[in-house]
Each structure stands twice: as structure tokens, then as C-alpha cells.
Amino acid sequence: MRWLLLKDLRILRRSPLLVALLVLYPIVIAVLIGFALSRGPDEPEVAFYNGLAGEPAVVELGGERIDLTEEGRPLFDEIDPVRVDSRAEAIQKVRDGDVLGALIIPENLASNLQSTLEPGTVEVFYNAEDPAKKEFVENTIEAQVQRANAALTKRIAEEALDLLELISDGGEYSFLGQDFDVLGLARAERILSEARQELPPGSPAREQLDEVIDFAELARENLAFSDEVLAVVGEPIRVRAQALEGGTTSLSAFAVALAASVSLMFITLLLAAGMLAIEREENAFARLVRGLVSRTTLLAEKAGLAAACSSAVCLLMLAGLSLFVDVDWGRFPLWLAAVVVGALAFAALGLAIGALTREVRAASLLAFMLSLPLAFLALVPSGAVAPVLYDLIRAVSAAFPFKPTLDALDAALNDAGGLAGPLLHLAALALAFGVLSRIGLRRFA
């Protein structure tokens, strides 16, 4: 087997285009993904025109000053604002593709909010050139506007609550520079009760005062519930989310596992299928298996070569990605196990493809054509398709190594779930495809 391995490595070395492709491909993938992740898809660049700039962005409600700049801060939590000087400039930046969208705070926002006759309106512009981008901008900016809205609503509700407390309990109140002493329902009730006691029993005015005192008491008691009511109005629905299945992998970390799985699949499948098929194309297979090498040894050599090369390239790619994304190098032995076992399962599948197609071009084409749907199917989320179709997709995904490799790498890289299950699954697939490729070799010569 040693001489066959050396021979194949020598052939690979003399195929510079193939080697360059095998080495450059994962590096390019790593850099692209790393670049995309480091730019932070959660913080897209958005042109921001603040029409309130230069003017006091303060609204007075019930004598309380609300700073809109402060209240609108949630808007910028998840976008990277590119400040511009005019609405037109913001729109032009969107048209030029310099930014993903534009957010316009109009000059009359404060006055509209102050008047409370109409709601304040902000404008959002974006290119809807592709559905994904449209969806992303809509979701991101609108979610942030909703957050700002909620924060402002809460603030206004707090002010309303203060006013209601003033009505209930009375106290000092400032408005337009003037101070007022507000009586309040409690004090009014007390004064009325004192006045009632000075009236003679049976006086008709006493009955009328009783009605007013009852009303004041009832109003005060009900106003005592206003803080809960306003809290509900300010935030009618709260979300308490709890993941039932799967880990807590972030999108960035999952993207690393996905990139590694895709690269591992492409490289291993193409190498294993191609290196086996080339034995037949060079007419060497029949000569080799005439007692020089057993068919099983030949398969083991090809699987080992493909898995070793692709594992090395995949680990190189992970090292490259670690420059952009935080990965836990302390878990390296687990990465290695996931990568190697995944590579062996892909190698077995590649050998089955090579044995069945029997020529390099057909093997490469089939490996390529099989890879994309496998990756696609493995990423279909539950609930996205009909239950029966989803069960079918799960079954198909389970019959090929991509999904378990992705699960294994996610577990190894991100501590998302157990690693043993996916590894056993991959081992079983490696065995099954190994047997299939051995059967395929019966008609290989």
C-alpha cells in the first residue's frame, strides 16, 4: 500500500492545477466566510440622516423632558450607522450600494411627538434587488425601529403614570416654567370628609358630598392599578424563548462548522472518486489486482489518501477561520476526530461513486452534483416544509455523510450536542459505502 500511496501523491504533485484548487479552495472559502463574519452581518451599514441634529431633540410630556436621541439609541444597537447630511444623500448611498439601507429621522419628529396629534414617522429606504436582501433589511431595521418604539412607549407610559399619581395623590407640578400645586384625589377626599362632618346630620348636602367622596375613593383605588395597566400597555407581549432541541450555537460558529463540512465533502468526494476512477482510465486497475494488490487494499489506500488530504486541508481552513472567528483550540482533539471520521465517510461515498461511474469526468461530475443537494437538504429546517416531506428529507440526509459530519463538527467546534452519536453514524455510513464500492469493483476492470 505504501508504494501505491507514494505513487498517488506523486501523481497529485504533478497535477498542479488540481492541487492548487484543493489548497486554494478551502482557503478562499475560509477567507470569504471569515471576512463576511468579521464584517458582522448583525451590524449592516445603514445611512442615517438625523433631521433633529442641530435642534433640541427633546420632547416635553407632562412637564417631563424626553431626550429622543437617548430613547432612540436602541436603533443603533444592531446597525452600523453611516451619518449623512441630507435625506437625498442617504438615498443616493442606498442607490450606489454603499450601504444596505437608509434611515431618515425627519425634522418634524419632535414636534409631531410633542403635539401627540399624529405619531412620529421615520423613513426607511433600501434596495429590493434580491429577496434575501429585502428580507434582511426589512427584518433588521424594522425590528430596531420596533425596539426604539417600545422604549419610547415605556418612557411615555412612565410619564403618564407620574401624571396619574399626581392626580391621585396631588403634589407639585411644573409646566411652561410655572409651578402648580395639584390637589389630588386623596387630599380632595380628605377635605370633603372634613367638610361633611361639619354639616348637620340629615343635611341634603351631606348626601351629595358622600357621593363625591365615594367617587374620589373609587377613582383613587382604581388609579392605584394604573402602573400595572400602563406597564402592560407599554409592553403588551413579552417573549420567553426556550430552545427544545439543538445547541446554543451562534450563527457565526455554525457558519464555521458548515464551511468546514462543505469543504471536507467536496475535497474528499472528488479526490476519492477521481483517484479510483483514474486507475481504470489508465488501464492499471486490472494489472494491479492481478495478485499485486487486493481490491480491498486498493480501496483502503484511496480512502486513506483522500481522507488524509482533505482532513489536512480542512484543519488548515479551520486555522484560517480562527483568525476571524473565536474557536476553542482546547477542543482540537474533538475537531480532529470529527474531521477524520467525517472524511473517511465521505471517502467511502467517493469510492462508491468512482466504482460505479468508472471514469474520472463522470465521477467528478456525479460527486459535484451529489454534493450540492446533500448540503441543501441538510440545512432545511423543520417546519419549513410539510411534515412528510421533512421526514423524507431527514431520511435522505441520514443516508449520506454530510448531515452527520455537520452535526459532528458543530458538536466538536461549538459544544453543541453530543459527538459520539454523529461519529457512530459516520462510521456506519463509511462501512456501508465501503461495502458498496467493493461490490462496484466487481465490474470495474
Add this chain to the structure above:
Amino acid sequence: MGDSANLRPVETATATTVAARDLVKRYGDRVALRGVSLAAGRGELVAVIGPNGAGKTTLLSILAGIQTPDEGVVEETPSIGWVPQQPALYGKLTVEENLMLFARLERSPDPRATVDRMLDLTDLGDRAGDQVSTLSGGNRQRVNIAIGLLGEPEVLLLDEPSSGLDPRQRERLWEFILRLAGEGTTVVYATHHIQEADRYANRLVVLADGESVFDGSPRELEQATGTTGLDFEQAFVEFLRQRGH
């Protein structure tokens, strides 16, 4: 490949080195061989000839152990060298690397010496460092044959050894093969070149539609058809016609 001017076959054959009896091979409904038997002795040159699809390559593949017969027996032979019709070589490797790889796989006790001997034997010493993909068809075939000889086999099976070669290359190839036979190697070859069968073979085995229809010398075939004096190729065509092929 040596300077031998004697291009006549070696006439002496001794103990049998390769033998097969009543071979039957089917590919689905098609019967490729129907009870074919063949035996050859040490130093004998046996040509297997016949029309396309007669079963020549199948017969040699079974003798070489590439395929197994559905019926019949191939007697075990200590060592058989096999040279397929299409050169079985790695185009990205050099001549020397190809020879070295197969010498090692053949577990040659001294691969370096074996390779040097083959390079010398095939006159390819000056092309040893060239990648096989850059060689002419003739030179590739010489490397192909050299690999078949690496294990110093007692029996050499050649499938269309001279196909794709020009006349000069063919002549040099046959010098080489005749020398091997002269040194005691049994050579069984399938060919389309009827004149090569006539010139170099001690014995002819004629296959037609999977059946062995003649086993004897070229002269015996001429006599069997009553066509002495005719060109041998014409005699062969007449032989097949008389037997309904």
C-alpha cells in the same frame, strides 16, 4: 531491443507451461467463449487470431487471471506476465517510476536492478526520466511490455502487442519477443495482424464466435484450406469462409 536478425520463431517447445480446458465465458446472454482449450509449452509462440468479437481478449484475460471462466479449468501456472492491449501505465509518472512502482509491487528482490535491466532490454534508458504521457505509442507499448516482464514470468500473454506501432517499431518489438521465447518464455499473443501470426508463431489458435476452430501451425492451416500459394491472410479468410464465419 537487441540486434537479432533472426525473426523466425523458435521451433522447440517442451513441457507445458500454460493450459486451459473447456473454457466457457458468458456476458449476460452473449457467450464469449464456448468450450475453448489451449496449451502451450516452454519457449513456444502461440498466436490467437480471429475476427473481431471472436473471444481473443476474453481468452487471454482468463489465462491472465483477470477474469474467471463460467465453466472450464485453467491450470495454475507459477508466473504469468500480462500485457494488455491498452498500455496500463500512469501517464503522470516517468518511465522509470512506472517500472519501479510495479517492480516493488511484484516484490522484486532488487527493484533497482530489475528496472535497469528492463530499461536496457527495452532500449528506453535515455527516456527513463520522461513522463509516459509524453511518449509515442510505440514507446508506451514497450514500457507496457516491460512491466509485464518485471516478474520474470514463465508465460507472457500479450493482447494485440503491435497495435498502433509503425513497421519499424513492430519489427523491434518482435525481435524482443522472439528473444524472450528463445530464452524459454512461453508467449501467447492475440493479434489482428495475420501476417505477424504467420511470421512469428509456432502455432495458431483460431477463434470464431467464441469457438476454437483451428489449432495448428500456419502451414497446416494453409493445407486445411487447400490454398497453398495464396497470401496467408487470404488463406485465413478462406478458412473462415469455409467454416461459415
